[in-house]
Amino acid sequence: MQSLLEARDVRKSYSRATSLLSGKGRESRFVAVDGVSFSVAAGETFAVVGESGCGKTTLARMLLRLIEPDSGEIQFDGQDLLALGGEELRRQRREMQMIFQDPFASLNPRMRVGEIVGEPLAIHEPWLLRRERHARVAATLKRVGLGEDPLSRYPHEFSGGQRQRIGIARALILRPKLIVADEPVSALDVSVGAQVLLLLQELQQEFGLTYIFISHSLPVVAQVATRVAVMRAGKFVEVGAVEQILHRPEHSYTRELLAAVPELPKA
Ligand SMILES: Nc1ncnc2c1ncn2[C@@H]1O[C@H](COP(=O)(O)OP(=O)(O)OP(=O)(O)O)[C@@H](O)[C@H]1O
Ligand SMILES: [Mg+2]
Structure with a gap:
C-alpha cells in the first residue's frame, strides 16, 4: 500500500x-x-x-x-x-481536515449550521454559485444523518451527537x-x-x-x-x-x- x-x-x-x-x-x-x-x-x-x-x-x-x-x-x-x-x-x-473532541466548543455558536458546514466551500471553492453551495451543504448534512432541517438553525439547538455530525459534515464537505x-x-x-x-x-x-x-x-x-x-x-x-x-x-x-x-x- x-x-x-x-x-x-x-x-x-x-x-x-x-x-x-x-x-x-x-x-x-x-x-x-x-x-x-x-x-x-x-x-x-x-x-x-x-x-x-x-x-x-x-x-x-x-x-x-x-x-x-x-x-x-x-x-x-x-x-x-x-x-x-x-x-x-x-x-x-x-x-486534510480535522474533527475535534468537543462538539460544543468546536462550532461557532453565532453561525447557522448551513454556514458552518458551507464555510470550507466558501473558502476553497469561492466560485460556486450560492445554490450550488447550498446543494452541497444539504447533501452532506443528509449523508451524515441530519437531513436539511438544521441548515438555518444554530449549534446550541442540537445534541452532542448531532453536533459531532455537523463537525463531520464540515470536515467531509471538501472530500479530503x-x-x-x-x-x-x-x-x-x-x-x-x-x-x-x-x-x-x-x-x-x-x-x-x-x-x-x-x-x-x-x-x-x-x-x-x-x-x-x-x-x-x-x-x-x-x-x-x-x-x-x-x-x-x-x-x-x-x-x-x-x-x-x-x-x-x-x-
Ligand atoms: N500551547 C501550549 N503551551 C504550553 N504547553 C502546552 C501547549 N499545548 C500543550 N501543552 C502541553 O503539552 C503536553 C501535551 O499536550 P497535548 O494536548 O498534546 O496532550 P494530549 O495527549 O492531547 O492530552 P489529552 O488526552 O488530555 O487531550 C501537555 O503537558 C500540555 O500541557
Ligand atoms: Mg488532546
Whole structure:
C-alpha cells in the first residue's frame, strides 16, 4: 500500500515558565512531542492511543500544520508539507481536515449550521454559485444523518451527537483525503459515540478516506483501527497492527494500558 502521510522525527517543545514564585521567572522547555516517526497508508485508520497529556493533540495539530514542529519532516501525498506555503499550502490543506473532541466548543455558536458546514466551500471553492453551495451543504448534512432541517438553525439547538455530525459534515464537505479525528467520541455517551463511529466507518468506505484517529480509549481504538501507535510522554513506544497491539503487545507500557481495560473484544 502507498503511504499518504509520513512523519519523520517530528518534535515540538513548549516553553514553560518556572520559578515564577521565586520571582526569577526563568523559562524551561517542555518536550510535548519527542521525535515521532510513522507512516499512514491510504485508506487505513491509524490510531494514536495514550494517556492525557502525552502529546496526541500536539502531534495531530502538527500533522495538519496548525502548529509548526520545531524539527522533523512531514510528507503528505508526496509533498514536503513543511516546505509548502501560499497557494500550494492552501491546496494541500483542503485535503486534510480535522474533527475535534468537543462538539460544543468546536462550532461557532453565532453561525447557522448551513454556514458552518458551507464555510470550507466558501473558502476553497469561492466560485460556486450560492445554490450550488447550498446543494452541497444539504447533501452532506443528509449523508451524515441530519437531513436539511438544521441548515438555518444554530449549534446550541442540537445534541452532542448531532453536533459531532455537523463537525463531520464540515470536515467531509471538501472530500479530503485525510481526516484527523481527535477524540471524536470521548465527549459523547457510549451509545451515541458508537453510532458516530459507525458513521465514520461508512464514510471511510464510501469516500476512500484515510483516518488518523486519536483516542485514550483502547475499546474505541479496537473498534476502528487498522494500526495503532501507543504514545507515552511524547514518544511512540510501540506501533503495530491492531490485533498485535491488543493481543500480543510487546511493550510493558502497552500491557499496562491493556490491563486497565479488561472488557476488550477477543481476537
Ligand atoms: N500551547 C501550549 N503551551 C504550553 N504547553 C502546552 C501547549 N499545548 C500543550 N501543552 C502541553 O503539552 C503536553 C501535551 O499536550 P497535548 O494536548 O498534546 O496532550 P494530549 O495527549 O492531547 O492530552 P489529552 O488526552 O488530555 O487531550 C501537555 O503537558 C500540555 O500541557
Ligand atoms: Mg488532546
